[in-house]
Amino acid sequence: MFDYLAGLLSDPAAWAALVTLVVMEVVLGIDNLIFISILSNKLPEHQRQRVRRIGIGLALIMRLALLSIIAWLVGLTATVVDLGIVGPVGEHGEPAFETAFSWKDLILIAGGLFLVWKATKEIHHTVDPTPTHDVLDKKAVVINNAGAAIFQIILLDLVFSIDSILTAIGMTDHLPIMVVAVLAAIAVMLLAADPLADFIAKNPTVVMLALGFLLMIGMVLIADGFGVHVPKGYIYAAMAFSALVEGLNMLSRRSAAKRATAPDPHI
Template sequence: MMDSLLTAFTDPAALAALVALVVMEVVLGIDNLVFISILTNKLPEHQRQKARRIGIGLALGMRLVLLSMIAWIVGLTAPVFDLGIIGPPNQYGAPTFETEFSWRDLILIAGGLFLIWKATKEIHHNVDPARGDDMLDKKSVATLTFGSAIVQIILLDMIFSLDSILTAVGMTDNLAVMVIAVLVAVGAMVLAADPLANFIARNPTVVMLALGFLLMIGAVLIADGFGVHVPKGYIYAAMAFSTLVECLNIFARRAQQRKGA
């Protein structure tokens, strides 16, 4: 392990892989953090920070445990059953969708379905007229028990952790590089957790944007499980553009409020 650690900081190729993997892990951690932020904002205010810390700690623990089981993780990509041809073949004679499914595919599909269900439920909850116009009212926000929040965080942590480790395995075979990248990414999540959650809580329209992101991420996970691989760069570019537009909307609303005052 010490040899791998020294290589990570002395070998140019390993150092380049470390930088690239840190960036990728941080980006992947955003998905996890958005879900944790939305979920914990539904707890009573005095429980939110504790739930975020537990959620991020569980994310770190799961990633480190999975890193110690790399051989088993790689084995999850082996096909476990084949459904045969689904739909008409494409121009190359291959099936329209992937017909061989591994445990990884099944986990991603299940996680995507859960994410879509959860995001849809939260969107319905936010647009329900019965809740009133004040989405920041504490009585309407604290609608989740602490235990229920932790259970849901654990379920999604499992999905995001598996995706994170499979990405790491695909980029490098240096265990030290993977561990360092995971630690840096989780450290960034710890620093960003409270500011992101507070920002989402203060801006109701950002809640809907974040839920839209979760819907998109869920759809991408399902597509990935069926063998339709959407480049993550496209996904995060769309998220960044949408976030920029929403920030401009927030600045415009604040400018109008100052002008009206």
């Protein structure tokens, strides 16, 4: 075992795989954290930090549990349902979509549908001025609020954990590298949890942007389940561009607010 770890430490390819995988796991973790932050911000202020910590802790437990049964997880890619419907063949010789589903595909489709449903419901809740009796509404019972939030966080943690670990499996065969990458991503989530949640709470327009991200990620998961593999680079480039535009809008609003409150030099 010691020789195996020493060999990994001296292997440049292993270090390259570790750095790449850490970045990928952090990006997937931030997606997970956005959802946790939006849900926790619906709760009374004294419960938010505790629910965020629970959500991130559950994400760590699920990822490590999935790593411990990695052989079973790889088996999730075997076809279990085949409807026999295949899309037209593209220029690279691959069908546009397929309906031969593995357990991995079914889980991704279910998780994507849940993300689309939840993001759509939250967008409606944000733009509709009419009060509703949502289970996460601040006027609802506090215990039910926390319970509903944690339950939904568990569901999304499971989806993101499976996506995260399958990404790790596709990038390296070395279990220690996977474990280190997962622990690094969870550490980043713990450090960013409160600042990100506070930032979202203080900037309401960012909530809509984050919900748009979740809606897009849900559609990507559904597409992936149907064999339509959207390059992740395109998705994250679009998210980065949207975040940049929103950042410029925030700077513009701040500048306008400062000008509005500044004393008139001509007086």
